[in-house]
Amino acid sequence: MAKGQIFYSENVKNSFNNYCLAEGIEEVIVICDVNTEKHCLTLFDDFRNIIVIPSGEINKDIDTYSFIIKNLIYLKANKSSLIVNLGGGVVSDIGGFAGSTYMRGIRFLNIPTTLLAMVDASIGGKTGVDFLLHKNYLGTFALPEMILIDPVFLKTLPKEELKSGIAEMIKTGVIANAELFEALNNGTEVEKLIHLTAQTKWEITERDLLDKHERQLLNFGHTIGHAFESYRLNIDQPIRHGLAIAKGMMAETRIAYALNMINENELNLIINCIAKRTEQTELSTEDIQAIAPLLKMDKKNLKEEINFSLPLGVGSGKVKVAVDLKQIQKILLNA
């Protein structure tokens, strides 16, 4: 199968073993966090080489990266080894960065264990490490050998984590796939939703791996969402990525409305869907003021303006919409 593709499995252990057999892989090194070590590793045969990292975005930093590299060296990982990133977005982001830079890149494969990772983070080869609270300021574009999705892991997740994943599903629907957005509103089963979202993400990614144009659509909600996520990390009240994105999407939907990119009906449809499915409220006045300095640091910005990907109706969008910080604040504070 081509690099970066998604394999949907109903028996992750068998699928993984078959893959290793077919590819002649003998040396496997698993990277997981303390949660997936406890809840997900048990589904596999005994792995001999396991690197366990602390969980949470706060640990997606250069110290954890160094820790992984040190352990890859200790485990004698080389160019014939395969790294398996078993976990949520933090694990595939940092494990992918380690894999793509260790010895200038060895093979890695993602087995996402959170809904968010299944539909978004594990797909498309963006790896990332935060630096001094700057989200994903270090990273590479490097496709995993495969993404192996098995919904069995969803049973291990707390409800908040599921809502976090749903937020990224809504994002993909609003900005790129009207059918998916419709499915999210009519009670379609989760396996079908995962499939629809993951495929949409992969198709966009395949057309624009290096994130020059179309792929930027998937940043909807992320300009404000990332700033909010950094802010909450900053004040020691971390929020799950998807839940920050839910808040970000609500704010950015208001901006799209103010810019006449969506009508009032679409505004309500989108905001209600986000609020209902993720149980998030919109940003408070305090939040809006707190994130202003962080918006300026967003790495999507060129020059002084803030850069957005915004919906144009439901199911499509526009990238590189530059908006002045003052205007953003005016729109959000008056909403």
Next chain:
Amino acid sequence: MAKGQIFYSENVKNSFNNYCLAEGIEEVIVICDVNTEKHCLTLFDDFRNIIVIPSGEINKDIDTYSFIIKNLIYLKANKSSLIVNLGGGVVSDIGGFAGSTYMRGIRFLNIPTTLLAMVDASIGGKTGVDFLLHKNYLGTFALPEMILIDPVFLKTLPKEELKSGIAEMIKTGVIANAELFEALNNGTEVEKLIHLTAQTKWEITERDLLDKHERQLLNFGHTIGHAFESYRLNIDQPIRHGLAIAKGMMAETRIAYALNMINENELNLIINCIAKRTEQTELSTEDIQAIAPLLKMDKKNLKEEINFSLPLGVGSGKVKVAVDLKQIQKILLNA
């Protein structure tokens, strides 16, 4: 001009300014070390944004990488910025790694200031950072926008540094270009030698950017050379990269002879050329014993055997020659 290509200049300042004008580049950030800050930066117009790193391979580590990233953030580098790596191999290796991973990769350009960087390190998009004395264990394949070569910088170099560059020229001649090896032996002027070596390297690199096959030829001398370089760093007696490679090449030439890949005449021709032009002696018995454990860590190895690229006659070579550690020691100790 296509990414990764070499531009030979006789006026580096004008060439650089013309490039920026043609490409519409406004934001330039220079990475240099304490030596090139002093001796090379003066040849340019005033740069506003300069990141000065400590010199030497010992500083090509993750701490210096973090330092560069921190300063890129401080200088508000973004996707429209251009990084200029002004220096020798250490600067282009670590500056390239920073450039290729900051925000998942921004543009960078190399202006090599040492002979070694002009003919080897700055060309071909291998970036690298050492990790716990493991040479280039972190890195990416990422082509610079351009390599701007002006021999004017050679005037700033100590003699040892020139010999270090000559070693990589000899390497390229022995393993890939008989005409170059001949030119090195008949007093051809240095500008011509630089041109011949740099072009040979770039042509090989272009055919095999990801170092899967032919490019590995350029590792001649580097299996033993890297081990020796690490060993000397380890005992606090660092040796210049090219001088370590000179010793590595002499040893690996002996291995090639023992494996009947070159005849006695070629053996003497190669060893004499290296000894004469770099003024290096062959490895001592003590050296050979000291590097054994380090040879096992070479990242070119697969499984237990040590992996070499060895000459096959003069001007061509063979990659992936696996030799047992015991056999290596026997050959070298009996030489």
